Amino acid sequence: MSTATTIKNSDTIAIGGFDGMHVGHQHLFRELGDNGCVVVIDSGYANITPKRNREKFTHYPIFYFTLEDIRHLDAAGFLEHLKEHFPKLKKIVVGYDFHFGKDRAYNYDDLKEMFEGEVLVIDEVKVNGESVHSRTIRKKLSHGDIKTANSLLGHNYSIHGELIKGQGIGAKELVATINLHVRDYILPKEGVYVTLTRIDNEEHFHPSVSFIGHRMSTDGTFAVETHLLDGQVQCSENATISFVDFIRENIKYDALDELKKQINKDINIAKRELKMLEL
Structure with missing residues (x-):
């Protein structure tokens, strides 16, 4: 079919x-049945799971309405x-803060009043006492609070991008890295992270250390x-970075040997943390 x-x-x-397809959203999906x-x-402003990336986090089919096409409706x-x-609709599931229509003037009470079937409203969902919202997750990411963001999402925050040519210093004087051009996704706070990286459509993720920010110690871009911890990969078109934890702030170093020493410390931190996750 x-x-x-x-x-x-x-x-x-x-x-x-449903930007994020987070823990709160999953509570709605549990009510969908067969x-x-x-x-x-x-x-058009989704940046945690932009566009069709939402489809990675549910087995249910997804149908898209463009807000601009329906916002005028009562x-x-x-x-x-x-x-x-x-045409066979019998049940509508929404969150407690759902609004729709022109100027967001309508809510679930209007659905209940006018829809002849069932309208199920899912109450606020909390994780460790914190209300789960996409805006909260964005805030956590902007602060580098990856672990809390992941707990609210119910999965590791991930970004996807096209592989591009880097500045060429890494493999020669620091450590080899692959570089991504990322569109649409919100990027976490500038800094260094424990991550897992998937190349193209490989089934497995490589343990890795990732950097986001301005290269203050080199060209400033x-x-x-x-950096993949299990060795070099012959890269082709794209990669996905899955964030596990924040390691440190983006720092300027006056000499490349100082930067390399810090990178080696970052690598050891990442190895220890990822090793603990395997236990």
């Missing part, structure tokens, strides 16, 4: 922006729009680069 047919036959949908579908209202118009795409 095609994805289009599966979506058309869905009788239960979860609606939201014939469920995730409906993304895409504002509650009745919105429901009619849903029924056109989901901005870079996203990663």
Whole structure:
């Protein structure tokens, strides 16, 4: 059965922006049953799981509405729009803070009043006492608080990019790295991170140390680069970096030998932490 047919036959949908596909979102998806579908209202500003990257974090089919195309609708118009795409619709699942329609004037109460089927509202979800929201995760990433961001996501925060040529200093005088050009994703705070890196579509991730920020000790340009701890890989087109923990701030060193000593310390920290994760 095609994805289009599966979506058309869905009788239960979860609606939201779903940037991050985080722990709170997963609570909605648990209510979808066997014939469920995730409906993304895409504002174009998603940067934790931009565009179709959301599809990596659910087995349910995803149908996309562009916000600009539906933001003018009132509650009745919105429901009619849903029924056109989901003629067998019996159940709608939304979060407690769900709003829709022109000026975000409508909420789940309007859905309950006008929809003849079931409207299930999922209450606020907390992890370690902290409310789970995409905006909170973005804030944690901007502060380099990777571990908390990952706990709210329910998975490691990851970015994907095209492999590009670096400045050429690493392999000769420091350590070899691969360099990425990253679009659409929010980047964590400048600094050095314990990471896992996947090259192209490999099934496994390589243990790695990654740097995000301006190369203050060399040419001052901005870079996203990663050093693979298990040796060189013949790189081709793209890579995915999965963040495990923050190691340190971005620091300027006056000499390359000082920078290399620090990089070796970073590598040892990453090896220890990743080794602990294997236990």
